[in-house]
Amino acid sequence: MTQVITVPPSLDDFSFEQVLDQVAALPADAKLLVDARHVRWASPYGLTALLTLAQTRSERPTLAVPELDETLSYWARAAFFQHAESVYDLTGSYPKRRDSGESNVLLEITPIAKSDDVHDVVGQVQERAQKIIKTELKLESKAIIGFAMTLSEICQNITEHAGRGGWVAVQSYRWTKRLGRRVVVIAVCDAGLGFRRSLESMPGHLPTARWDDAAALEEAVIRGVSRFRERGRGQGLAGARNYVGRWNGKLSVRSGTARISIVPSWDDDVPLAEGLAPFPGAQVQVIIPEAVPGGGSER
Amino acid sequence: MMNHIDVSSVLRQTLACDLYSNLVTRTTGAAVRTQIEQLVGESRERALTVIDFSQVSMIDFSCADEIVAKLLMRYAADDAPQDAYFLFRGVSDDHWDAIEAVLERHGLALVVEHEECVRVVGVLSDDERRAWEAIHRIGPADAQDVAIETTTDAATARKALDALCRRRLVMQVDGQYVAVGDLRG
Numbered sequence: 410m411t412q413v414i415t416v417p418p419s420l421d422d423f424s425f426e427q428v429l430d431q432v433a434a435l436p437a438d439a440k441l442l443v444d445a446r447h448v449r450w451a452s453p454y455g456l457t458a459l460l461t462l463a464q465t466r467s468e469r470p471t472l473a474v475p476e477l478d479e480t481l482s483y484w485a486r487a488a489f490f491q492h493a494e495s496v497y498d499l500t501g502s503y504p505k506r507r508d509s510g511e512s513n514v515l516l517e518i519t520p521i522a523k524s525d526d527v528h529d530v531v532g533q534v535q536e537r538a539q540k541i542i543k544t545e546l547k548l549e550s551k552a553i554i555g556f557a558m559t560l561s562e563i564c565q566n567i568t569e570h571a572g573r574g575g576w577v578a579v580q581s582y583r584w585t586k587r588l589g590r591r592v593v594v595i596a597v598c599d600a601g602l603g604f605r606r607s608l609e610s611m612p613g614h615l616p617t618a619r620w621d622d623a624a625a626l627e628e629a630v631i632r633g634v635s636r637f638r639e640r641g642r643g644q645g646l647a648g649a650r651n652y653v654g655r656w657n658g659k660l661s662v663r664s665g666t667a668r669i670s671i672v673p674s675w676d677d678d679v680p681l682a683e684g685l686a687p688f689p690g691a692q693v694q695v696i697i698p699e700a701v702p703g704g705g706s707e708r
Numbered sequence: 709m710m711n712h713i714d715v716s717s718v719l720r721q722t723l724a725c726d727l728y729s730n731l732v733t734r735t736t737g738a739a740v741r742t743q744i745e746q747l748v749g750e751s752r753e754r755a756l757t758v759i760d761f762s763q764v765s766m767i768d769f770s771c772a773d774e775i776v777a778k779l780l781m782r783y784a785a786d787d788a789p790q791d792a793y794f795l796f797r798g799v800s801d802d803h804w805d806a807i808e809a810v811l812e813r814h815g816l817a818l819v820v821e822h823e824e825c826v827r828v829v830g831v832l833s834d835d836e837r838r839a840w841e842a843i844h845r846i847g848p849a850d851a852q853d854v855a856i857e858t859t860t861d862a863a864t865a866r867k868a869l870d871a872l873c874r875r876r877l878v879m880q881v882d883g884q885y886v887a888v889g890d891l892r893g
Contacts, residue, residue: 524733524734524735524736525723527732527733528723528728528730528732528733528736531730531732531766532728532730535730535765535766551801554766554801554802554805555805557730557732557766557768558732558766558768558769558805558806561730561732561733561768561770562768562769562770565732565733565734565768565770568733568735569734640813640814642773644769644770644773644809644810644813645768645769645770647769647809648768648769648805648806648809
């Protein structure tokens with residue numbers, strides 16, 4: 410029997426948990442109909458996580474596409490349908506081609522599986538990020554290189570640790586609901602090993618008394634521990650953490666049943682959320698906000 | 709003998725692609741470092757190699773770790789393949805965050821050349837930094853000269869200079885210490 414999973418009208422990292430809560434109750438081989446007909450808006454995280462969700466299923470799921478033309482047009486510009494066709498059976502009508510109009514999509518949804526993909530992604534984003542970070546976010550030019558470095562390191566989390574391919578998307582938009590300012594958002598999602606299993610593969614790994622997804626995220630994101638013993642490893646996420654701290658941004662990493670966040674003053678998220686619905690792999694989001702006029706940042 | 713290695717050329721050769729000018733990913737960094745090591749290895753005698761970042765747009769942490777940190781550590785090790793020294797040229801603010809992070813992580817230091825001036829950056833003890841700056845200021849000298857310049861004793865100066873030699877930041881030429889970058893061969 411097909412199980413219907415209702416996608417909330419506004420799909421972001423928080424509301425995607427509603428999707429996972431519905432999926433958690435079902436066996437892995439259950440046939441899903443992911444009903445996105447009433448979705449009006451989706452963040453890059455929402456879109457890449459939807460693709461990732463399909464990768465976690467043993468039975469190919471069906472996706473009912475949004476009904477609103479505006480939503481369909483945006484999802485098409487973000488290359489969502491192009492990739493969704495490879496992991497979902499799609500129902501409903503949707504644009505087969507992406508229009509080339511002006512878009513706030515800095516990087517359409519792009520698969521990441523190998524080192525060359527990271528080169529392509531960084532190369533594509535650099536020029537557009539330069540314009541948006543300087544003119545729209547009003548940040549110093551130093552923020553541009555850091556942005557590309559952060560994007561590179563987060564994507565490498567897939568190529569180095571996930572054990573299977575994932576997705577990345579970058580978008581700029583005005584975040585009226587929560588911040589009232591423009592933001593640039595990076596979302597990188599995969600359905601691979603996840604942080605706990607990756608660290609457990611470290612030679613000689615001894616789990617602590619409290620060893621779970623949350624503990625693994627603390628090790629990796631806060632303490633820079635990597636499954637590789639080399640001293641130079643684990644700097645990627647540390648660099649991303651420093652970058653968001655410097656530009657008053659937010660970093661969230663979800664893996665398994667936990668999510669850890671570097672929370673800026675403008676956000677009311679918790680630093681560590683545990684006991685979430687299980688979701689394989691790792692899902693990372695970076696949000697860099699527009700500078701506060703006259704303040705550079707609001708720290 | 710002095711070699712010049714344009715890192716962006718090595719990057720293009722390594723990836724067999726003219727499109728990339730960014731030093732990103734650990735895989736790329738390892739491949740570029742291997743190529744640099746081969747080029748350095750072509751000199752049998754003691755060599756000063758200029759590692760030129762001028763045409764590199766950006767470098768991320770993973771690539772900096774593979775190229776800069778591992779290169780410095782290999783040639784400063786007791787079993788270094790040869791007597792090699794490095795001078796880093798064209799390191800801009802766009803590269804510095806990643807390079808500084810890996811130097812700090814590994815406790816390393818390197819010599820950079822910027823607008824005809826050379827300086828040492830990274831992690832050094834106070835004695836090492838004073839000794840390097842003294843030898844750079846006064847030119848080739850022995851430990852006694854450096855001791856006078858830094859108003860310390862000869863044993864302290866010698867200890868610092870020997871540590872700098874092991875770290876490939878100073879070389880010994882004809883019984884005198886010379887700061888890397890001051891003698892271009």
